[in-house]
Amino acid sequence: MSSVLHPPDASALQAGSMLPEPWVVVSRLEENADTFTIELRPAEEGTLRPFAPGQFNMLYAFGTGESAISISGSPENSDTRVHTIRRVGTVTSALDRLAPGDTIGLRGPFGSAWPIEELPGRDLVFVAGGIGLAPLRPAILHALAHRKDYGRIVILAGARSPEDLIFHDELLEWKEEPDVEVKLTVDRAGIDWYHHVGVVTTLIPQADFDPANAVAMVCGPEIMMRFTAVELNKNGLPDSRLFVTLERNMKCAVGICGHCQFGPEFICRDGPVFRYDHIHHWFSQREV
Amino acid sequence: MTTDPPVLLPREQFGSLLEALARRGYRVVGPTVRDGTIVYDDLTKVEDLPIGWKDEQEGGHYRLKRREDEALFGYVVGPESWKKYLHPQRLRLVKAERDTSGHMTFTDGDEEEPVRYAFLGMKSCELNAMMIQDKVFLGSGTADSHYERRRKNIFSIGVSCGEAGGTCFCVSMGTGPEVTDQTPHDLAVTEVIEDTSHYFVLTAGSDEGREVLNELPATPAGPEHVSAAKQRVEHAASTMGRRMDTGGVRELLRENLEHPQWEDVAQRCLTCANCTMVCPTCFCTTVEDVTDLTGDNAERWRSWDSCFTLDFTWMHGGSARQSAKSRYRQWLTHKLSTWHDQFQSSGCVGCGRCITWCPVGIDLTQEVAAIREKDNHPAPTTS
Missing domain, CATH: 3.40.50.80 (Nucleotide-binding domain of ferredoxin-NADP reductase (FNR) module)
Incomplete structure (x- = not known):
C-alpha cells in the first residue's frame, strides 16, 4: 500500500504557483457557532483543477492573507469547491465575513490524499x-x-x-x-x-x-x-x-x-x- | 573533470579579471570592508577588496585584524552569504488588485530585472551552500521561479582558502577548503604570497570561464606555482578551528530527540535567530500582506524567517514549538539529519558562521559531540 499518494494533477501548478486565482463564493452555510462552509466556483476559465479527497487549497482573503484549508466537498461534484472553516485567526475571520457573490483568491489543490x-x-x-x-x-x-x-x-x-x-x-x-x-x-x-x-x-x-x-x-x-x-x-x-x-x-x-x-x-x-x-x-x- | 592547465596571474594584473567580467556585462560583486566586517557588495576595482585584512573568529567573536601581507582574500567568511543575491531577504511575490465590481486580478510581484552577477570570491563552503540551495529551490517538485531567474545568470569565481578561521570545519563536512570540480564553478582561484611574489593560480571550470581566462594577461603556471597553491590549501585544511565527527550524525540526532543536551543548550540559547540569518543554506521564509489606503491594491511580500521564532509554528491555539529546546532541536536536527531525507545532503557546510555570530557562542560542533558522548539510542550507522 503506498503512502505517498499522488494527487491527480500535482504538476499543474508548477508555474507561478504563488499566484492565487480568483474564485467567487456561491453559497455559505453556518455549521456551528464558529464554523462555516463556503462553496466556491472559479471566476476564470481553466482554473478548476481536479482534487483528491484529503487535499487542501490556500484561500486568500484580499489584503489579509492566506490560510491552508482542506477541501470538504465531494470529489464527484466537479464545478465547485467546498471548504469548511473554523474562525480562529485573522484570515479565517476575514473569510467568515464573505457573502455569496464575493471574490477570494485560491491556490491549489496541494498535498497528498486519502488512499x-x-x-x-x-x-x-x-x-x-x-x-x-x-x-x-x-x-x-x-x-x-x-x-x-x-x-x-x-x-x-x-x-x-x-x-x-x-x-x-x-x-x-x-x-x-x-x-x-x-x-x-x-x-x-x-x-x-x-x-x-x-x-x-x-x-x-x-x-x-x-x-x-x-x-x-x-x-x-x-x-x-x-x-x-x-x-x-x-x-x-x-x-x-x-x-x-x-x-x-x-x-x-x-x-x-x-x-x-x-x-x-x-x-x-x-x-x-x-x-x-x-x-x-x-x-x-x-x-x- | 577540468583538464585545463592552470594559469598564473600576477597580483598587478588581477584587475584585468574585473575588467574582463565587466566587459562581458557582469556586475561584479564580492568581499569588501564595511562596518567592521567583510560584506558582499559591488566591486569596481581591486582596491575595493579587503586588501590586507583578516577576520579573527571564535564563538560569539568576530574582529577584523590587519594582516602582515597585502592578501586580497586573506579572510575567511563574513556575516553575509551569497544567498542575499539569489534568495533576497525581501521579495514581492504577488500584486493583487480589486476593481469596483469586486473582481480580483493577481500578477507576479517580482518585477525586478535579474542582474547578471559575477560572484567574485566564493569560498568552497559557499559554493557548496549555493549547490544546496539549488536543490531546495530548483530540485524538488516545484521550482521557485524567483530563485531560478536570479540563479541562471551567475558567473561564479571560487577562491580556495589559504587559511582557516577559528570556527571553520569544512574539512569535517567535506566541503573545502579547496574549490574542486565537485562544486560547479566558472573559475577557481588560489592566492599565493611568497617572499617577493604575489600571484594567483587560476583554472577554468566552464566554457565561459575558459573564455574569460583567455582574455586575461595570464601565463601558464609552472609546477612550482601549482605546488605553492596546493600548499596554501593544505595549510588551511590542517588549521581548521573546529571539527565535527559526522559519522552517523543523521541517525544520532534522529534517535536522540529527548537527549538531556537539548535542555542544556536551551539554557544558553537566546532564540535570537542570528544563526539562521547568517547560515548560507537556511531558506525559510514568511509572508506579509499589505494594502494601500484604498484597500483595493494589495501586495504579498516574502521575507526570510527563522525556525527560532514562536510565530514560525503558530496555529490556532499556539505554537507547535513552545520551548527553546524544541526550536534549537528543530534547527540542528534539520541541518544535520532531516536535511538528508529532504535534499540528499547535509544542510551544513562547516562555514562556522552560526558559531561566530551566536551572541552567546553556542557551537554546534560541541553540541553534537555532547549528544554523541551520551548517545541514548546507539543506532547502526547507515549512509
Missing part, C-alpha cells in the same frame, strides 16, 4: 474529532458514492458538545445508508442527546469492522489521533493500515517556506495525509 481509491473491498473506519470531519468528508462521500467497492463503512465522530458537531444532519443521513455505521459522541451533553458521551476512542471497541481487512482514516487534534491509534492497535488494526492528516502553519504550500516541517516531512507537500507508521517516530515526540 481511498486504492482500497477496494476493504472495511473503512473514519475517525474524526471536531472539525477533523471536514477533510474526511470527501473520502466518505466518495466511499458512499461507490458503496459496492467497499466492505463495511464505520464513521466515528466526536465533538466537545452536540452544538460543536459539524455536518450533523448529514451524519444522521449517512447513518440510514445500508451497511454504514455512524457513532457520535460528545464530551458533555444535555438530556436531549441520545448518542454517546465520552472521548471518541471509546467508540472504537463498539464499532463493527474486520481489523484484518480494515483501513482507518483519522483526523482531529494530535492528542486525539495518538490515542485513536493506540485504541485501533489494541483492536487489531496495525499502524500500516492507519492514515492520519496533520496540520501546521503553512505559507507557501509547495515545500519551500519551511514552516510546516514535521521531522523530515513537509506537511504541505509530503502530507497532509500520512501513513501512520511512516511518521510514528516523530509523532510520538512532543513539540516536533
Whole structure:
C-alpha cells in the first residue's frame, strides 16, 4: 500500500504557483457557532483543477492573507469547491465575513490524499474529532458514492458538545445508508442527546469492522489521533493500515517556506495525509 | 573533470579579471570592508577588496585584524552569504488588485530585472551552500521561479582558502577548503604570497570561464606555482578551528530527540535567530500582506524567517514549538539529519558562521559531540 499518494494533477501548478486565482463564493452555510462552509466556483476559465479527497487549497482573503484549508466537498461534484472553516485567526475571520457573490483568491489543490481509491473491498473506519470531519468528508462521500467497492463503512465522530458537531444532519443521513455505521459522541451533553458521551476512542471497541481487512482514516487534534491509534492497535488494526492528516502553519504550500516541517516531512507537500507508521517516530515526540 | 592547465596571474594584473567580467556585462560583486566586517557588495576595482585584512573568529567573536601581507582574500567568511543575491531577504511575490465590481486580478510581484552577477570570491563552503540551495529551490517538485531567474545568470569565481578561521570545519563536512570540480564553478582561484611574489593560480571550470581566462594577461603556471597553491590549501585544511565527527550524525540526532543536551543548550540559547540569518543554506521564509489606503491594491511580500521564532509554528491555539529546546532541536536536527531525507545532503557546510555570530557562542560542533558522548539510542550507522 503506498503512502505517498499522488494527487491527480500535482504538476499543474508548477508555474507561478504563488499566484492565487480568483474564485467567487456561491453559497455559505453556518455549521456551528464558529464554523462555516463556503462553496466556491472559479471566476476564470481553466482554473478548476481536479482534487483528491484529503487535499487542501490556500484561500486568500484580499489584503489579509492566506490560510491552508482542506477541501470538504465531494470529489464527484466537479464545478465547485467546498471548504469548511473554523474562525480562529485573522484570515479565517476575514473569510467568515464573505457573502455569496464575493471574490477570494485560491491556490491549489496541494498535498497528498486519502488512499481511498486504492482500497477496494476493504472495511473503512473514519475517525474524526471536531472539525477533523471536514477533510474526511470527501473520502466518505466518495466511499458512499461507490458503496459496492467497499466492505463495511464505520464513521466515528466526536465533538466537545452536540452544538460543536459539524455536518450533523448529514451524519444522521449517512447513518440510514445500508451497511454504514455512524457513532457520535460528545464530551458533555444535555438530556436531549441520545448518542454517546465520552472521548471518541471509546467508540472504537463498539464499532463493527474486520481489523484484518480494515483501513482507518483519522483526523482531529494530535492528542486525539495518538490515542485513536493506540485504541485501533489494541483492536487489531496495525499502524500500516492507519492514515492520519496533520496540520501546521503553512505559507507557501509547495515545500519551500519551511514552516510546516514535521521531522523530515513537509506537511504541505509530503502530507497532509500520512501513513501512520511512516511518521510514528516523530509523532510520538512532543513539540516536533 | 577540468583538464585545463592552470594559469598564473600576477597580483598587478588581477584587475584585468574585473575588467574582463565587466566587459562581458557582469556586475561584479564580492568581499569588501564595511562596518567592521567583510560584506558582499559591488566591486569596481581591486582596491575595493579587503586588501590586507583578516577576520579573527571564535564563538560569539568576530574582529577584523590587519594582516602582515597585502592578501586580497586573506579572510575567511563574513556575516553575509551569497544567498542575499539569489534568495533576497525581501521579495514581492504577488500584486493583487480589486476593481469596483469586486473582481480580483493577481500578477507576479517580482518585477525586478535579474542582474547578471559575477560572484567574485566564493569560498568552497559557499559554493557548496549555493549547490544546496539549488536543490531546495530548483530540485524538488516545484521550482521557485524567483530563485531560478536570479540563479541562471551567475558567473561564479571560487577562491580556495589559504587559511582557516577559528570556527571553520569544512574539512569535517567535506566541503573545502579547496574549490574542486565537485562544486560547479566558472573559475577557481588560489592566492599565493611568497617572499617577493604575489600571484594567483587560476583554472577554468566552464566554457565561459575558459573564455574569460583567455582574455586575461595570464601565463601558464609552472609546477612550482601549482605546488605553492596546493600548499596554501593544505595549510588551511590542517588549521581548521573546529571539527565535527559526522559519522552517523543523521541517525544520532534522529534517535536522540529527548537527549538531556537539548535542555542544556536551551539554557544558553537566546532564540535570537542570528544563526539562521547568517547560515548560507537556511531558506525559510514568511509572508506579509499589505494594502494601500484604498484597500483595493494589495501586495504579498516574502521575507526570510527563522525556525527560532514562536510565530514560525503558530496555529490556532499556539505554537507547535513552545520551548527553546524544541526550536534549537528543530534547527540542528534539520541541518544535520532531516536535511538528508529532504535534499540528499547535509544542510551544513562547516562555514562556522552560526558559531561566530551566536551572541552567546553556542557551537554546534560541541553540541553534537555532547549528544554523541551520551548517545541514548546507539543506532547502526547507515549512509
